[in-house]
Amino acid sequence: MPLTTTGELVARAAAAHSAVAAFNIITLxxxxxxxVGAESVDAPVVxxxxxxxxxxxxxxxxxxxxxxLTAAERAAVPVALHLDHVxxxxxxxxxxxxxxxxxxxxxxxxxxQENLAAxxxxxxxxxxxxxxxxAELGEVGGKNGAPPLDAHAPGARTDPAQARAFVADSGVDxxxxxxxxxxxMTTRTAALDHDLLKRLAAALDxxxxxxxSSGVPDAELTSAVAGGIAKVNVGTALxxxxxxxxxxxxxxxPEAVDSRKYLSVGREAMVRTVAAIIQxxxxx
Numbered sequence: 001m002p003l004t005t006t007g008e009l010v011a012r013a014a015a016a017h018s019a020v021a022a023f024n025i026i027t028l029x030x031x032x033x034x035x036v037g038a039e040s041v042d043a044p045v046v047x048x049x050x051x052x053x054x055x056x057x058x059x060x061x062x063x064x065x066x067x068x069l070t071a072a073e074r075a076a077v078p079v080a081l082h083l084d085h086v087x088x089x090x091x092x093x094x095x096x097x098x099x100x101x102x103x104x105x106x107x108x109x110x111x112x113q114e115n116l117a118a119x120x121x122x123x124x125x126x127x128x129x130x131x132x133x134x135a136e137l138g139e140v141g142g143k144n145g146a147p148p149l150d151a152h153a154p155g156a157r158t159d160p161a162q163a164r165a166f167v168a169d170s171g172v173d174x175x176x177x178x179x180x181x182x183x184x185m186t187t188r189t190a191a192l193d194h195d196l197l198k199r200l201a202a203a204l205d206x207x208x209x210x211x212x213s214s215g216v217p218d219a220e221l222t223s224a225v226a227g228g229i230a231k232v233n234v235g236t237a238l239x240x241x242x243x244x245x246x247x248x249x250x251x252x253x254p255e256a257v258d259s260r261k262y263l264s265v266g267r268e269a270m271v272r273t274v275a276a277i278i279q280x281x282x283x284x
Contacts, residue, residue, distance in 0.1 A: 003069065004078040006102035006231075007132035009044050010174060014207045014230035019281045022046035022082060023274060024235030026053050029267040031068050033238070035075045037274025044078035045278070048233065049100075050085045061091065065098040084233070092122060095131060102132040104176065104209075112162070119170045127171070134209055134231075137166050138178030157196060160203040167206055174207045174231065179224075181212030190215040194227055201228030209233065214240070218280045225281055234277055238270045245269035 006022075013020040023034045025047050038045035047068045054061050065081070072079035083095045083103045095103050103126055107118040119135045126133040138158030158177040167175055177200050180192040190212070201208060207230035213221065214236035221232065246266040249256070256262060 001073070001075055001078060003072050003099070003101075004044070004080050005132065006046055006080040006082045007173060009046060009078065009080050010132075010207045010231050012044075017226070019210075019225040019230050019232045020044055020046055021274070021278045021281055022048050022084075022231055022233050023238060024048045024050055024053065024084060024233070025064070025068060026056065026239075028064075028067050029242070029263055030238060030270065031064075031071050033242075033267045033270035034274050035071055035077075035079060037271040038079070038278060039076045040271065040275045041278050042077060043278045044080075045274075046080045046082050046231070047072060048082045048084040048235075050235070051083075051087060051091055051106075052085070054091060061094050061098050065100070069099040089122070092125070095126075096129040100131070102134065102173075104134040104136070106136055108136040108138070112166075116166060116170055119166075119172065123171045132173045134174040134176060135166075135170060135172045136176040136178075136211070137163050157193065158200060160196075160199045163200060164203045167204055172206065174209050175204060176209040176211050176233075179210070181210060181216060190217070190220065192216065192220050192224055194223055197224060197227040197229070207231060213237075213277075221277075221280050222282075232277075232281055237273055237277065241269040241273040242266035 009020045023045065025031050025034060031047060034045055034047055049064055049068065053064065057064055068081055072081060080102070081100045083100045085106045086092050086103055087106050092103060092105060105119055105122040107115040110118060123133050157179065163175060163177065179197045181190050208228050209231040210224055210229045211233045213232045213234050216224070246262045249262045249265045
């Protein structure tokens with residue numbers, strides 16, 4: 001199936017009061033698992049490559065991007081490629097040539113005015129290349145090993161009035177909002193601020209994105225989608241599934257040395273996780 005775009009999938013999901021699932025990929029096994037999982041429930045999906053994943057791959061974007069692109073073009077469901085949590089302008093400028101239709105430009109670590117200025121510059125460049133661009137306001141904690149923000153810490157929640165001004169002044173196509181999630185959560189215990197999400201959805205005319213969704217229980221995810229979230233980012237849940245399955249396999253087979261044996265078990269665990277999360281979001 002021809003590669004689709006993130007913008008198309010998010011717009012379609014928003015119009016249907018649903019959400020598209022976007023999964024962060026690190027290895028070829030991740031790529032295959034996300035696509036097979038999406039195919040198993042006949043749903044579109046977004047493959048995301050983060051700046052951290054590029055760093056892990058010796059700073060080289062193209063090898064993983066080319067693998068994801070080839071797999072996406074052969075998928076039986078619509079698949080888009082998204083470059084996630086980009087802080088490097090050099091990496092941003094590699095996106096279009098590597099097959100990505102969208103970028104999440106992350107200047108959320110900066111004070112508001114600096115975040116706005118950096119994001120505006122990124123948007124101007126990205127739109128000139130035909131790229132759809134997402135940004136973040138408020139801080140979804142837990143990135144790069146940092147602890148999650150306290151619920152009452154300054155910046156731990158996205159302010160609706162500030163978000164409205166940020167979207168208008170930056171020109172972003174979608175906004176990741178901080179409503180109670182944290183990156184890299186290994187337990188599904190996040191409690192979302194649904195009243196805040198409702199106010200954000202009313203204040204903004206762009207799709208809303210939920211980061212740190214691996215830590216969100218199914219019922220909370222369903223409520224978030226009903227409240228206006230149109231794109232749901234998932235990463236840690238895949239790594240938990242893969243690592244857990246491989247650890248269990250190697251404990252039961254200490255003699256194993258053929259990596260295909262345990263990688264296939266880890267891949268299938270990710271396939272099941274992808275299918276389960278997509279079904280919670282009811283992406284149709």
